[in-house]
Amino acid sequence: MPVKNAKETNFLSGKYEVIDPKFGGEYNRVELDLGCGKGGFSLEVAKRNPDTIVLAADIKASRLQKINNKAALMKISNLETIRVMAWDLIAYQLPNDCLDRVHILCPDPWPKFKHKGHRLVTSEFLGAVTRVLKNGGILHLSTDDRPYVAWMKEAISGLSQYIPFEEGIDDVKDIETEFERHYVEVGKGVVHMTFKLSK
Secondary structure (H helix, E strand, C coil): CCCECCCCCECCCCECCCCCCCCCCCCCEEEEEECCCCCHHHHHHHHHCCCEEEEEEECCHHHHHHHHHHHHHCCCCCEEEEECCHHHHHHHHCCCCCEEEEEEECCCCCCCHHHHHHCCCCHHHHHHHHHHEEEEEEEEEEECCHHHHHHHHHHHHCCCCEEECHHHHCCCCCCCCHHHHHHHHCCCCCEEEEEEECC
16 A cells, blocks of 8 residues: 655645545544554554554654555555655644544654754644644653653643543553663653543
């Protein structure tokens, strides 16, 4: 299956491709793995939940093609890869209230002070996520970087729509991303935070 290249939009005309989150399929749920990396988490979620379509989004086409190859070998048909910038996908390219759960797992922490402006998880970005996340939908964040844990908590603290909800990942908390397995192997724990959206 080809990589859906949602990144190629016409910025000059201001026209953005709006993505059908179900890609024409009959699915009960839609989950987004934003910054899916090598795709182990996305593939396992899709494998366990055939009534759910999993959107595996990343900027690196080579990673996404490998995920497609793995999905074909595993005979997983309820996963779609999307090559896209995170802000574009959340701000413009998905319709309102279309996602049941969003996973943002171990994003680049940009640890140097001068690089903190590059961090994905900000109050502005999490505020934008409320547009595409359904009422009662789940936001799942994780990081191995302790300063980023504090940053994430601060970013979400002013957004009263997000209510802490640990049970929101009970069905997937045993699934580790490739990055998480590496961090655990070298003795670094990964912190997970889960919230329910109340609109």
